[in-house]
Amino acid sequence: MKQASLFIEEAENLSDSRRLARSGTFTDNMKLPLHRWFRYSAGFSSEWAVDVLKEYGERGKSVILDPFAGSGTTLLAAEQAGFKSYGFESHPFVYRAAHAKLFWHSDxxxxxxxxxxxxxxxxxxxxxxxxxxxxxxxxxxxxxxxxxxxxxxxxxxxxxxxxxxxxxxxxxxxxxxxxxxxxxxxxxxxxxxxxxxxxxxxxxxxxxxxxxxxxxxxxxxxxxNGFTKDAEILQFDSRCENNSLKNTIDLVITSPPYPNNYDYADATRLEMTFWGEINGWGDLHNSVRQYIICSCSQHSAYEKLKLDDLLDDDVILPIRSELEATCRELETVRETKGGRKTYHTMIAAYFNDHARVFISLRKMCKKGSKLCYVVGDSAPYGVYVPAEQWLGQLAVASGFESFAFDKIRDRNIKWKNRKHRVPLHEGRLWIMG
Ligand SMILES: C[S@@+](CC[C@H](N)C(=O)[O-])C[C@H]1O[C@@H](n2cnc3c(N)ncnc32)[C@H](O)[C@@H]1O
Structure with a gap:
């Protein structure tokens, strides 16, 4: 118990700028009680989430939602800081891990x-x-x-x-x-x-x-130490509407998948194989990918998505011309590459999926609410995708009032093959209204 308390003190002493710089990483959570039970590299820092809650929420009053809850960082941060919260996670295995963590109050x-x-x-x-x-x-x-x-x-x-x-x-x-x-x-x-x-x-x-x-x-x-038992996680796809939470949410704190080809299904392949939930890689689409946002080329290739159909969908209307130019360029570049990865349909599907998430969020969020999205851009095959700009535009088209982006860090090393030198960044997309 002393150990755990020291960790919290240490976390509370971190300077604001360091916390901000580390908001996109799960590493610090591996020192923190409850968070450290399950290492989820896609996660963000809990101390940073607590800071956002304290600054933008009203303890005991504001209701929080994380529509991409992952391992439950936002929910545990909300329980630590005294907020009612909900989370959606549609990856069945990750959902189960987050759900189990919320049983910290058991005997x-x-x-x-x-x-x-x-x-x-x-x-x-x-x-x-x-x-x-x-x-x-x-x-x-x-x-x-x-x-x-x-x-x-x-x-x-x-x-x-x-x-x-x-x-x-x-x-x-x-x-x-x-x-x-x-x-x-x-x-x-x-x-x-x-x-x-x-x-x-x-x-x-x-x-x-x-x-x-x-x-x-x-x-x-x-x-x-005063953690409240007030978080609920649902195995739910954020692209769908949730009528039970209509007009209830004051603050969204989340980090969605980035359009960077990370395969969330593959991330839990070893664990799912051990538990007998899958027999191998070929089972990942049906058991996981179909339920989550399209953010990797294996996903769009498996579903044999058609670029024309994706671009015809009116949900992406506000960004259609720019998105089309980017996806057509990817379609052409792909022909010059040995792997012929389907980034063109992956990117189009990614923004289609997110448009649906914003339509649903608009219905759940109260007027005057705030959304904080930790997100990064990407450059598949060296073709730049301005993710935060397009997400912001889709959010406004769904009925939010405005958006702004504050950059946290530069990054151009996520694409491990280093086949391009396009400067990338990561930061907080704030959506207001
Ligand atoms: C960047 S991770 C979030 C990590 C989280 N902030 C944490 O600290 O653990 C994004 C999560 O979104 C989930 N996800 C993807 N598509 C989803 C959808 N349509 N509905 C709900 N969750 C989804 C993924 O499975 C992944 O766990």
Whole structure:
């Protein structure tokens, strides 16, 4: 508990400019109680979210929404700062991780008792491995480690009662040790680097016990330090309308997928394979991508999207001519590239999807509300896409009053192949009204 409290103090002492500069990163959260339970590299900083809440919200009054809730950073920040909040997350696996984190208020003793029970079941259930394990698992684990991980999984399956909070916490504890027990490189942004070796891989039982102890300590910390139990996360697609939240939201704090070809489905491939939710890469579209914003070329290619259809859709009317020019250029450039990636339809679909999100947000947000979008631009095949400008225009077309952008940092290294030198940036898109 002392540890956790020191982390919060340390976080509170960070200078404002440093927090602002780090608003787009999850790294600092790995020191913070509750946030550190699940590493989500796509996440943003919780301290920064708390700052925004304090500056733009009214504690106990303002209602907060994060329509791209990810691992739940905004929701936990809202619980720490005393705000009612809602989150939408449509990636089923990420949703489950965020949902489990919100059970921090569960009874610590019964969580620890369930853990004991799970460990005793697991130590009895170590069985020989079947021969038909998914190739990815065989590539990432020694036989012995996989056997021990599977025994935790089997014990969990025997114990779980759907929806019981302690069981969701146990699921999260197992989920969050999957990478640290692998001997291959499990990088933050790529799912796995088979040619890299870690210096040491953890033993599953030890790693699981350590994780549970960390979680128990964080739960006590939150329970004793005034966190409110006032966040709700829904497995919901932000492109759809949500009538139950009509005209209720005062402040939106979020970071949507960027148009930068990051595949959110692939990011959880190892974990979903371990839990038996998918058999391999080919299953990712149907189990995840179809539910989320189109922000990678695998998504637009799989759906065989047609550029003309996307550009004909009136939801993108205010940006149609600029968007069309960019997408046509991408369509031409693609013919000169070996990979022939479908960035032209990915970009068109990305803004189509976002237009729908703004239409829905307009109905949920009160007049006079504020939206803070942490977002970055991109340059697939070196063709510049002014994301914040176009998102701002779509927001205004959906009925918000105005938008402004404040840049946080320059970035031009996200496209790892460095095939272009187009300067990029990241910042906060503020939408008002
Ligand atoms: C940049 S991440 C947000 C991370 C979050 N701020 C955090 O700290 O964990 C964007 C999230 O949006 C989710 N997402 C994408 N399309 C969505 C949609 N249509 N509805 C709801 N969530 C969506 C993705 O699965 C991803 O988790």
């Amino acid at each position: 610590v003793k019964s969580f620890l008792n369930k853990t004991e029970l799970l460990l005793s079941l697991a130590s009895k259930s170590i069985e020989p491995l079947p021969d038909n394990n998914a190739p990815l698992l065989v590539k990432c684990y020694t036989r012995e480690t996989l056997q021990r991980l599977f025994s935790l999984r089997t014990a969990y399956a025997n114990l779980k009662k759907d929806g019981e909070s302690e069981c969701e916490l146990l699921w999260l504890a197992i989920t969050s040790i999957i990478r640290s027990c692998s001997f291959v490189g499990t990088a933050q942004w790529q799912y796995v680097l088979p040619n890299k070796r870690k210096l040491s891989a953890k033993d599953p039982f030890m790693a699981f016990k350590q994780k549970v102890l960390e979680m128990a300590s964080d739960m006590r910390f939150a329970q004793n």
